[in-house]
Amino acid sequence: MPIAEKMVKMVEGMKMVKQMFEEGARLKAEHGTENVFDFSLGNPDVPPPPEFKKVLTDLVSDDSLYHGYTPNPGYPHVRQAVADYLSKEHDVNFTPDMIVMTVGAAGALNDTLKSLLNPGEEILTPSPYFVGYEHYAFIANATIKTVPTDTGFHLDVSAIDNAISEKTRVMLINSPNNPTGAVYSSEELTELGNVLNQASQKYGKRIYLVADEPYRKITYDVNVPSIFQAYPHTVAVSSYSKELSLAGERIGYLAVHPEAEDAELVAAAAAVTNTMLCVNAPSLLQLAVSQLQGVTVDVSIYRRRRDMLCQDLSEIGYDFNVPDGAFYLFPKSPISDDVKFVSILKEELILAVPGTGFGGPGYFRLSYAVPESTITGSMKGFKRALEKV
Numbered sequence: 294m295p296i297a298e299k300m301v302k303m304v305e306g307m308k309m310v311k312q313m314f315e316e317g318a319r320l321k322a323e324h325g326t327e328n329v330f331d332f333s334l335g336n337p338d339v340p341p342p343p344e345f346k347k348v349l350t351d352l353v354s355d356d357s358l359y360h361g362y363t364p365n366p367g368y369p370h371v372r373q374a375v376a377d378y379l380s381k382e383h384d385v386n387f388t389p390d391m392i393v394m395t396v397g398a399a400g401a402l403n404d405t406l407k408s409l410l411n412p413g414e415e416i417l418t419p420s421p422y423f424v425g426y427e428h429y430a431f432i433a434n435a436t437i438k439t440v441p442t443d444t445g446f447h448l449d450v451s452a453i454d455n456a457i458s459e460k461t462r463v464m465l466i467n468s469p470n471n472p473t474g475a476v477y478s479s480e481e482l483t484e485l486g487n488v489l490n491q492a493s494q495k496y497g498k499r500i501y502l503v504a505d506e507p508y509r510k511i512t513y514d515v516n517v518p519s520i521f522q523a524y525p526h527t528v529a530v531s532s533y534s535k536e537l538s539l540a541g542e543r544i545g546y547l548a549v550h551p552e553a554e555d556a557e558l559v560a561a562a563a564a565v566t567n568t569m570l571c572v573n574a575p576s577l578l579q580l581a582v583s584q585l586q587g588v589t590v591d592v593s594i595y596r597r598r599r600d601m602l603c604q605d606l607s608e609i610g611y612d613f614n615v616p617d618g619a620f621y622l623f624p625k626s627p628i629s630d631d632v633k634f635v636s637i638l639k640e641e642l643i644l645a646v647p648g649t650g651f652g653g654p655g656y657f658r659l660s661y662a663v664p665e666s667t668i669t670g671s672m673k674g675f676k677r678a679l680e681k682v
């Protein structure tokens with residue numbers, strides 16, 4: 294075998310994703326793009342805010358713009374700008390050395406998990422969960438252990454307490470959540486913090502909380518509480534992929550709570566892994582986002598789509614929790630076999646992702662990072678699919 298044995302399974306797994314894309318492309322070629330209702334991708338389609346174009350234009354018109362390597366954790370003034378913004382947002386005193394600029398939230402997760410976990414240690418994460426976590430755990434030589442959420446997809450803190458073992462090093466949470474759209478409240482986060490503190494004492498090792506927050510700014514009438522206030526031994530990872538609609542530009546960061554146990558060491562390790570994995574985050578994008586702290590896409594566009602999708606699907610008879618954030622809806626599959634139901638939707642030229650892929654069987658995920666016409670055009674098909682089952 295010319296490739297590493299452990300990669301064989303990974304390649305097989307990615308083949309399924311590739312087949313899904315190819316099938317979608319085939320349907321679009323056969324029936325016309327406008328007749329296929331593709332809710333399968335979490336790829337932001339809302340334009341970046343106008344400030345982005347201005348900042349980028351000014352940067353590229355400057356003859357002194359430098360294209361060389363940047364310091365590995367990022368330009369000091371960029372990390373300072375991120376630290377200043379986060380200090381205000383979270384009421385915690387971040388210094389630039391607690392920040393590492395990364396290749397998206399994915400890069401930040403890889404840096405963080407690789408820094409924190411010994412081989413064989415566990416990452417505990419609530420299910421349903423973002424599929425990328427399997428990949429980041431694989432790269433960190435760690436294992437993912439899942440713990441179910443409650444019926445509203447919120448944290449079941451006593452189940453988390455029971456699931457923690459001597460192998461747990463990291464609790465990984467994602468709020469606003471992909472795929473469910475749930476936003477965790479400050480009460481549940483505080484409870485989680487208490488459980489992590491007690492478990493760290495019980496097992497004689499610090500359990501770190503890793504908060505994956507790339508959808509932090511995409512919420513509807515709820516606040517995303519500060520994770521740093523709930524538990525100090527926290528690394529938050531985030532990006533500008535969704536809040537500025539820059540997913541393809543690959544820019545993000547990680548922030549270590551300055552009072553976390555061994556905070557300097559954790560931040561230094563993450564800077565080293567960042568160097569090893571990607572050398573440095575894209576230079577031009579570092580410079581751009583440093584001038585766009587607190588700027589976000591027009592969230593009202595996602596809100597309108599969420600409201601349309603929820604209203605139309607509920608009138609037809611689908612059952613779901615109205616999402617408080619991100620741009621995903623996670624309805625209950627009308628039959629227990631969600632993979633089968635997604636294939637029935639496909640017969641109606643509707644592309645969705647089975648919940649099974651997120652560790653949430655019995656549900657399916659719809660991304661509403663799609664034009665409103667996709668939502669309205671799909672409703673007859675959603676109705677027919679329900680009638681079929």
Ligand code: PLP
Pocket residue numbers: 335396397398399400423425467470471505507531532533534540544545
């Ligand atoms: N975490 C979650 C929950 C996501 O949904 C995504 C991307 O969709 C990522 C992390 C990776 O984000 P980025 O594009 O910033 O690397």
